[in-house]
Amino acid sequence: MAPGILLSTVEEDDSRPLKRTKLSTGDSDAVEVASPHPLGVKPLGNAYTASSNSKANTGLFSRLPDELLAHFLELLNTEALRGLGSSCKALFAFTRADDLWRALFIESPPKDFKWLGTWRRTYLQLSSDHEARIICKNLFSDVLYRPFYCANTPLNIYASNIPSQNKIPRLPNMTSEEFSDQWSYQPFILTSPVKEWPIYSKWTTESLLRDYCNIPFRAEAVDWPLKTYTTYMYNNQDESPLYLFDRNFVSKMNLEVGKDNAGAAYWPAECFGEDLFSVLGDQRPDSSWLIMGPARSGSTFHKDPNATSAWNAPLTGSKYWLMFPSSASLPPPPGVILSEDGSEITSPLSIAEYMLSFHELARATPGCKEGICYAGEVLHVPSGWFHLVLNLEESIALTQNFVPRKKLSEVLRFLRDCPDQISGFKDDVKDPYGLFVERLGRSHPEVLEEGLKELERKDKQGGRGKWEELTKPKEEEEHGFSFGFGDDDDNADIP
Helix, strand or coil: CCCCCCCCCCCCCCCCCCCCEEECCCCCCCEEEEEEECCCCCCHHHHHHHCHHHHCCHHHHCCCHHHHHHHHCCCCCHHHHHHHHHCCHHHHHHHCCCCHHHHHHHHHHCCCCCCCCCCHHHHCCCCCHCCCCCCCCCCECCCHHHHHHHHHHCCCCHCCCCCHEEEECCCCCCCHHHHHHCCCEEECEEHHHHHCCCCCCCCCHHHHHHHHCCCEEEEHHHEEEEHHHHHHHHHCCCCCHHHHHHHHCCHHCCCCCCCCCCCCCCCCCCCHHHCHHHHHHCCCCCCCEEEEEEECCCCEEECCHHCEEEEEEECEEEEEEEECCCCCCCCCCCCCCCCCCCCEECCCHHHHHHHHHHHHHHHCCCCEEEEEEEEEEEEECCCEEEEEEEECCCCCEEEEEEEEEEHHHHHHHHHHHHHHHCCCCCCCCCCCHHHHHHHHHHHHHHHHHHHHHHHHHHHHHHCCCCCHHHHHHHHHHCCHHHHHHCCCCCCCCCC
């Protein structure tokens, strides 16, 4: 549980409605959450004032920390979970954890199913009327209470009162020259381009259901017909709701893309200029996605693939963005851990958990940028920036990764030096760096030459950016420094 959270200890029986309780999370405003847990489970701290804890009745399992017990249950199949859950109240509660059933569902998805509100009910095809419910009011466990607490904590409050120095700039539009010269290294929100798209104001959840209800779309680890996903979207209890994120939507929906194409559905804002990955044609890595999700869905901290930049445009709803620059001289965002080679990012498992534990610290960290991108607007994500995205309401959006001319050297460097981290290319592309250089040299020789010269300059600097150059020790100025590369995504020239 996040430090500083004050929880109600009022016990309520099954017949009474959920009570809403004010909580203090360390931010200036109180957060209101639903209470109590549907099975009566309470946070572990309440056990210190209780006369008993029903976990003591679980035999040998009582000796296991809750975290270890939860990991053990992940090894069990359906029959074992149901059998163990019938042995006592505490194990009934532990075996009802919906993440266990979500994993079973994804491992072996039923061919024909109806979404019934929870992963357990859906996997077993049990209606709520036929599912047992036993109140476990003397069970105290953060492992069981935390997901419920996070799933029921309002998150929109964290997008309010953004400090002025943190605000992502909002601009009506810009030219390609302005983007290249001033904005390639910074996030910003354009407030007008998306409103020119033919699909803007036409695409809603209802209209997409009407036209594509039986088309399967990718939602994280599952491929569901759109009508199944929307049923889930409107009726789930997940701490981290499934996020529809489909890379093949253009072909599935028979869309034309690009302003020069007759009947085009949408096109990138002109200021971003040519996407240099387009020289790869059908061999380019995955680049565009349809995104759809309920309020509270989104993505925890990550960087976009292959050192690319990106734009993200909501067609409905709004999104809160929390962003940080990245370079060899800067630590990752609070609460985020990077592997030594920068290839793996570890952060809290859910957006709610991050907000509860780290948002206040993140907001006070130098370099933090925040903003809300509304329907009809487009947000620019510079390559290498860490970003967390939260849907403040139900949202449909399009996003695309691209390689602007100003960022070519970073993409070349990534493809050359980090082959094990490259993603999105087809299996028959054995040398993405060589292919990109060859194609770019054929179509844009002067652009390639410029990019390779910039790459060579960075190589000679040993991967140092402006900050590192300004702060290098005096002895290095006199004696030089050893040759080496910085992180794969160094935004060396972030102004």
